[in-house]
Amino acid sequence: MKRPYLALITDFGEDDFFVASLKGVILRINPSARIIDVTHRIPSFDIRQGSFILHSCYKYFPPRTIFLVIVDPGVGSSRPILLAKTKDYFFIAPDNGVLSFTLKSEKVEQIIKVTNEKFFLEEQSKTFEARDKMAPVAAWLSKGTSPIVFGPQIQEYKMLGHLEPIKKEGEIIGSIIYTDKFGNLITNIPKAMFNKLKKEAKKNKLILLAKNKKISSFRESYSQGRRGELFYLVGSLDFIEIAAREASASKKIKAKVGDKLRIVIAGSK
Amino acid sequence: MKRPYLALITDFGEDDFFVASLKGVILRINPSARIIDVTHRIPSFDIRQGSFILHSCYKYFPPRTIFLVIVDPGVGSSRPILLAKTKDYFFIAPDNGVLSFTLKSEKVEQIIKVTNEKFFLEEQSKTFEARDKMAPVAAWLSKGTSPIVFGPQIQEYKMLGHLEPIKKEGEIIGSIIYTDKFGNLITNIPKAMFNKLKKEAKKNKLILLAKNKKISSFRESYSQGRRGELFYLVGSLDFIEIAAREASASKKIKAKVGDKLRIVIAGSK
Amino acid sequence: MKRPYLALITDFGEDDFFVASLKGVILRINPSARIIDVTHRIPSFDIRQGSFILHSCYKYFPPRTIFLVIVDPGVGSSRPILLAKTKDYFFIAPDNGVLSFTLKSEKVEQIIKVTNEKFFLEEQSKTFEARDKMAPVAAWLSKGTSPIVFGPQIQEYKMLGHLEPIKKEGEIIGSIIYTDKFGNLITNIPKAMFNKLKKEAKKNKLILLAKNKKISSFRESYSQGRRGELFYLVGSLDFIEIAAREASASKKIKAKVGDKLRIVIAGSK
Numbered sequence: 023m024k025r026p027y028l029a030l031i032t033d034f035g036e037d038d039f040f041v042a043s044l045k046g047v048i049l050r051i052n053p054s055a056r057i058i059d060v061t062h063r064i065p066s067f068d069i070r071q072g073s074f075i076l077h078s079c080y081k082y083f084p085p086r087t088i089f090l091v092i093v094d095p096g097v098g099s100s101r102p103i104l105l106a107k108t109k110d111y112f113f114i115a116p117d118n119g120v121l122s123f124t125l126k127s128e129k130v131e132q133i134i135k136v137t138n139e140k141f142f143l144e145e146q147s148k149t150f151e152a153r154d155k156m157a158p159v160a161a162w163l164s165k166g167t168s169p170i171v172f173g174p175q176i177q178e179y180k181m182l183g184h185l186e187p188i189k190k191e192g193e194i195i196g197s198i199i200y201t202d203k204f205g206n207l208i209t210n211i212p213k214a215m216f217n218k219l220k221k222e223a224k225k226n227k228l229i230l231l232a233k234n235k236k237i238s239s240f241r242e243s244y245s246q247g248r249r250g251e252l253f254y255l256v257g258s259l260d261f262i263e264i265a266a267r268e269a270s271a272s273k274k275i276k277a278k279v280g281d282k283l284r285i286v287i288a289g290s291k
Numbered sequence: 292m293k294r295p296y297l298a299l300i301t302d303f304g305e306d307d308f309f310v311a312s313l314k315g316v317i318l319r320i321n322p323s324a325r326i327i328d329v330t331h332r333i334p335s336f337d338i339r340q341g342s343f344i345l346h347s348c349y350k351y352f353p354p355r356t357i358f359l360v361i362v363d364p365g366v367g368s369s370r371p372i373l374l375a376k377t378k379d380y381f382f383i384a385p386d387n388g389v390l391s392f393t394l395k396s397e398k399v400e401q402i403i404k405v406t407n408e409k410f411f412l413e414e415q416s417k418t419f420e421a422r423d424k425m426a427p428v429a430a431w432l433s434k435g436t437s438p439i440v441f442g443p444q445i446q447e448y449k450m451l452g453h454l455e456p457i458k459k460e461g462e463i464i465g466s467i468i469y470t471d472k473f474g475n476l477i478t479n480i481p482k483a484m485f486n487k488l489k490k491e492a493k494k495n496k497l498i499l500l501a502k503n504k505k506i507s508s509f510r511e512s513y514s515q516g517r518r519g520e521l522f523y524l525v526g527s528l529d530f531i532e533i534a535a536r537e538a539s540a541s542k543k544i545k546a547k548v549g550d551k552l553r554i555v556i557a558g559s560k
Numbered sequence: 561m562k563r564p565y566l567a568l569i570t571d572f573g574e575d576d577f578f579v580a581s582l583k584g585v586i587l588r589i590n591p592s593a594r595i596i597d598v599t600h601r602i603p604s605f606d607i608r609q610g611s612f613i614l615h616s617c618y619k620y621f622p623p624r625t626i627f628l629v630i631v632d633p634g635v636g637s638s639r640p641i642l643l644a645k646t647k648d649y650f651f652i653a654p655d656n657g658v659l660s661f662t663l664k665s666e667k668v669e670q671i672i673k674v675t676n677e678k679f680f681l682e683e684q685s686k687t688f689e690a691r692d693k694m695a696p697v698a699a700w701l702s703k704g705t706s707p708i709v710f711g712p713q714i715q716e717y718k719m720l721g722h723l724e725p726i727k728k729e730g731e732i733i734g735s736i737i738y739t740d741k742f743g744n745l746i747t748n749i750p751k752a753m754f755n756k757l758k759k760e761a762k763k764n765k766l767i768l769l770a771k772n773k774k775i776s777s778f779r780e781s782y783s784q785g786r787r788g789e790l791f792y793l794v795g796s797l798d799f800i801e802i803a804a805r806e807a808s809a810s811k812k813i814k815a816k817v818g819d820k821l822r823i824v825i826a827g828s829k
Contacts, residue, residue, distance in 0.1 A: 027318060029311070035741035036305070036574075039616035039797075042567070042598040046620030049565060049596070053622055057596075058318070058326075060311040066742055067806050078308035082315030082422070084322055095806050098781020148781035150796030153620070203304035204335055243367020243417035258419030259308075268336050268364050296587060298580070305574075327587070327595075329580040347577035351584030351691070353591055472573035473604055512636020512686035527688030528577075537605050537633050 026086040026112075028057045028164050031076055032152070033064040033093045043150070044090070044157040047143065051161035060089075067095040069120045070182060071279070074200050077123035078259050080111060090152075090160045091115040098148040103136040103156060104179055107169050114160050116151075119182040126185065137173035187211045193286045194219055196262070198232075198279050205270025206244075207232075207277055211262040211285065223287040230254050230264065232283035233275050237264060244268075295355040295381075297326045297433055300345055301421070302333040302362045312419070313359070313426045316412065320430035329358075336364040338389045339451060340548070343469050346392035347528050349380060359421075359429045360384040367417040372405040372425060373448055376438050383429050385420075388451040395454065406442035456480045463488055463554045465531070467501075467546055474539025475513075476501075476546055480531040480554065492556040499523050499533065501552035502544050506533060513537075564624040564650075566595045566702055569614055570690070571602035571631045581688070582628070582695045585681065589699035598627075605633040607658045608720060609817070612738050615661035616797050618649060628690075628698045629653040636686040641694060642717055643672040645707050652698050654689075657720040664723065675711035725749045732757055732823045734800070736770075736815055743808025744782075745770075745815055749800040749823065761825040768792050768802065770821035771813050775802060782806075 028048060034040035041062050048055050060079060064072040072093035080089060094116040106113040106121060108128035114136070115121050136155070141162050146154040159172055187196030187210050196211040220228060230237040239253035247253045247267035252274055257263035262285070264271045272278070297317060303309035310331050317324050329348060333341040341362035349358060363385040375382040375390060377397035383405070384390050405424070410431050415423040428441055456465030456479050465480040489497060499506040508522035516522045516536035521543055526532035531554070533540045541547070566586060572578035579600050586593050598617060602610040610631035618627060632654040644651040644659060646666035652674070653659050674693070679700050684692040697710055725734030725748050734749040758766060768775040777791035785791045785805035790812055795801035800823070802809045810816070 036599055037601040038599070038740045039613050040740075042596070042613075042617040043620045045596055046617055046622070046625075050620065050622045058311070058314055061305055061307070063306040075308050075311075079311040079315055082312045082319065084315070084319045087315075096783050099783040147794070147796035147798075149793065149801075153796065202307045202309075245365050245368040255418065256416070258416035258422065260416075263418075327580070327583055330574055330576070332575040344577050344580075348580040348584055351581045351588065353584070353588045356584075471576045472578075514634050514637040524687065525685070527685035527691065529685075532687075 025054055025056060026088055026164055027084060028055050028160055029060050029080075029083060029087055029089045030057065030062070031060040031064065031072060031089065031091045032062045033066050033068065033072065034062045034152075036062050040150070040152070043153045047153055047157040048161040048164075051158055052165045055161060055164050064093050067093065069093050069095075069118055071200070072120045073123045073182060076121070077127070078200075080124055083111070085110045086112070088112040088114065088160050088163055090156060091120050092152045092156065093120050094118065094152065097151050103151070103159070105134040105136050105159065105163070105169055105172055106130060107132040107134075112163060112169070114156050114163070117179050119180045121179075122182040122185060125179075125181070132169055133176050133179055134169050135173045135176045138171060141167075141172060185210065187215065189215055189218070192219070192222060193284055195282065195284050197283065198277055198281045199261075201272045201279060205266070205272035206257065207264040207271050207275070208257055208259065209262045209264070209283060213256045213260040213262070216256070216262055216285065219285060219287070227288040228285055229288050230262070230283060230285050232264065233277050233281060235275055238288070241265075294323055294325055295357055295433055296353060297324050297429055298329050298349075298352060298356055298358045299326065299331070300329040300333065300341060300358065300360045301331045302335050302337065302341065303331045303421075305331050309419070309421070312422045316422055316426040317430040317433075320427055321434045324430060324433050333362050336362060338362050338364075338387055340469070341389045342392045342451060345382075345390070346396070347469075349393055352380070354379045355381070357381040357383065357429050357432055359425060360389050361421045361425065362389050363387065363421065366420050372420070372428070374403040374405050374428065374432070374438055374441055375399060376401040376403075381432060381438070383425050383432070386448050388449045391451040391454060394450070401438055402445050402448055403438050404442045404445045407440060410436075410441060454479065456484065458484055458487070461488075461491060461556050465552055465554070467548055467550045467552065468530075470541045470548060474535070474541035475526065476533040476540050476544070477526055477528065478531045478533070478552060482525045482529040482531070485525070485531055485554065488554060488556070496557040497554055498557050499531070499552060499554050501533065502546050502550065504544055507557070510534075563592055563594060564626055564702055565622060566593050566698055567598050567618075567621060567625055567627045568595065568600070569598040569602065569610060569627065569629045570600045571604050571606065571610065572600045572690075574600050578688070578690070581691045585691055585695040586699040586702075589696055590703045593699060593702050602631050605631060607631050607633075607656055609738070610658045611661045611720060614651075614659070615665070616738075618662060621649070623648045624650070626650040626652065626698050626701055628694060629658050630690045630694065631658050632656065632690065635689050641674040641689070641697070643674050643697065643701070643707055643710055644668060645670040645672075650701060650707070652694050652701070655718050657718045659717075660720040660723060663717075663719070670707055671714050671717055672707050673711045673714045676709060679705075679710060723748065725753065727753055727756070730757075730760060730825050734821055734823070736817050736819045736821065737799075739810045739817060743804070743810040744795065745802040745809050745813070746795055746797065747800045747802070747821060751794045751798040751800070754794070754800055754823065757823060757825070765826040766823055767826050768800070768821060768823050770802065771815050771819060773813055776826070779803075
């Protein structure tokens with residue numbers, strides 16, 4: 023049986039010694055570990071962004087991949103460390119909501135509170151638990167150690183609120199959950215909810231309202247947009263996105279993560 | 292026989308879920324794939340820069356390496372996806388010229404237009420063909436699938452213009468094709484052409500003219516330059532470079548990619 | 561016996577073809593090489609920062625790891641290339657002090673001046689010795705070539721000064737040696753020296769003086785700090801750090817690498 027992959031998502035950046043220390047610790051314990059960097063550029067302490075990035079790509083990874091997800095403003099405090107086992111994957115993270123988007127859509131089989139000090143580094147700091155506790159646990163797990171050995175099973179863990187849009191009659195109230203490198207604004211409105219509203223609208227057009235702009239052009243792909251035009255489309259994650267052709271919708275509309283938006287039926291309101 | 296390497300060059304940046312999704316898709320299809328990041332920091336949509344970066348390093352890679360090159364402003368349009376087989380390597384990229392520098396210097400054996408949907412992901416978006424089409428094709432190729440299975444062979448594909456400098460009697464007219472992290476300005480003037488002009492010049496000096504500056508110092512290496520001085524040299528890619536010692540020539544001279552320059556024989560014009 | 565890891569630390573950034581060229585060269589010589597990126601974001605030519613980053617993480621890596629450390633303002637000059645063998649590791653670097661912190665704390669067994677051209681690339685530039693000389697040497701070393709084959713053993717090599725703080729009676733005079741991504745200011749004052757001063761202070765408080773600020777709060781971890789407060793703690797590298805909770809101490813105090821600071825006994829001066 024193939025060794026599982028170990029995928030890292032952190033807010034550590036790439037300038038410092040943080041990520042290298044994690045990798046060193048993992049490879050010392052499991053020299054055959056196969057480590058993949060997802061990203062280390064989650065904005066510092068931004069639990070919600072970390073949760074979204076994990077959610078946006080985890081399911082493309084091979085089954086049994088172990089995700090080590092470190093956005094941890096509470097390092098050194100009493101917040102627990104979680105090991106979540108779902109049908110296909112493992113997730114190790116501080117218990118602060120950073121797994122919210124993913125645990126909501128995965129079939130959760132076990133949540134372990136990681137407490138067994140046997141698996142931690144011998145010398146521990148209070149400021150770098152990712153290196154001293156979470157990375158070694160991930161490495162031991164990748165060697166086949168059973169999840170249950172790391173600590174007791176728990177039922178309660180922290181989940182973020184406001185993950186989902188609200189569907190009312192004739193409209194959807196959502197928010198922007200991510201801005202990508204190209205300036206595309208990803209909303210939390212799933213394709214299915216959008217299609218339902220489209221059905222309600224019959225032959226009427228749908229209009230997206232955000233930051234005092236009315237966006238009425240719907241396109242199939244970025245390259246179908248007209249240059250200079252703001253439009254919306256179904257993005258690669260099956261969420262509604264606001265975009266502009268070879269330009270930054272984010273700059274054009276001056277919107278940011280957390281901003282509310284609505285999709286309504288033209289003429290209705 | 293050793294598994295080939297899969298080398299990624301994209302304009303996706305490292306903040307988002309794009310690169311991780313590609314890697315996940317590849318590893319799901321070929322769990323033994325060996326992935327190398329070349330860079331994900333091609334400026335957004337900058338086909339010419341992507342083409343240059345690929346060209347500047349591909350030939351250092353082991354034979355049979357598969358390069359996945361994604362700078363794709365036309366994603367979702369009808370522009371084809373290419374699979375190019377050269378004597379030593381494979382290249383997968385949108386047909387927009389991003390392989391120009393490389394195909395011009397490699398012995399091309401086959402160009403396939405990738406059309407066989409059997410190798411694409413089942414669920415496809417219109418905005419992320421790198422994940423849904425190109426990455427899976429690269430993964431199957433790395434497992435040994437024959438190129439010809441992915442689609443028909445074609446003869447015509449897009450090439451960028453203005454790749455090469457012009458050699459006239461007593462002068463070379465070239466342009467800046469790359470600015471590196473240290474601010475060194477790499478031109479498209481190859482060492483061989485420069486040496487030819489040097490021969491023509493006999494005992495006269497050569498002068499590089501760029502942005503209203505006359506640069507007359509030629510050095511063997513960066514560390515031979517005098518501090519504060521602008522000079523030119525033969526860079527590590529065998530192109531003429533404008534440089535400054537432990538300083539940015541790019542800032543000193545305010546030049547950018549695309550700017551023209553000339554090398555002339557002193558006193559001649 | 562397991563293949564050793566090859567860990568890269570450079571000031572090359574990730575935008576260019578530099579790092580990819582190193583990896584290509586290494587993999588052509590040793591297709592089984594296992595390459596780990598430590599960081600490529602050492603500030604350009606900043607030997608001291610490179611030395612610190614190496615020191616801060618190398619000992620977490622598996623024994624026999626080969627570190628290729630490239631911060632090399634003297635490329636193309638006559639500065640030698642070093643291969644250092646310590647009890648557990650190998651280091652390849654220009655002889656400019658970039659190994660200082662590490663060689664001071666490791667048990668050095670051999671220092672080789674790398675001169676054997678047999679192991680360099682056939683075509684060599686004067687501006688990219690990392691690709692043409694150091695990467696191939698690292699690759700051959702990773703295949704099991706004995707260190708002594710690369711050149712003669714030497715006794716003298718360059719070390720940076722001012723690595724250590726000064727302990728006087730009742731005070732420590734140190735300096736800031738690193739600012740991390742979160743803005744934490746890492747000093748060169750080790751925990752042991754600090755504890756010694758604490759003993760001297762008996763029941764008196766210790767105060768850290770930096771940039772005209774008196775910092776008197778000592779915390780166990782970042783999350784124990786009060787928001788808005790500057791405090792100091794023992795960081796994950798066992799050095800004293802100045803920090804602020806979920807905020808940048810570096811911005812609050814406007815300190816930078818090289819700035820001096822003192823820790824004194826309250827009331828004593």
